[in-house]
Amino acid sequence: MTVCKNCKSFFAASEDADKEVKSECIREMVDHKGKFWLSQPVDGNSSAKDCKKFTPKLNVQ
Numbered sequence: 669m670t671v672c673k674n675c676k677s678f679f680a681a682s683e684d685a686d687k688e689v690k691s692e693c694i695r696e697m698v699d700h701k702g703k704f705w706l707s708q709p710v711d712g713n714s715s716a717k718d719c720k721k722f723t724p725k726l727n728v729q
């Protein structure tokens with residue numbers, strides 16, 4: 669199953685972070701004024717099956 673943590677827009681909360689700090693989905697957007705970023709809390713295990721913005725993470729080794 670495709671899940672958010674396999675998406676390049678997924679940024680996991682640090683293990684040291686307060687429990688109130690959630691992992692986030694952060695997406696770069698561009699409009700006539702320039703670049704900006706949208707963020708929203710997301711669970712890494714959420715299904716990404718219906719997300720049209722899903723882009724697989726690249727495996728860099």
Ligand code: SF4
Nearest residue numbers: 672675693716719721
């Ligand atoms: S909500 Fe969509 S864009 Fe955001 S991390 Fe999940 S699959 Fe990626």
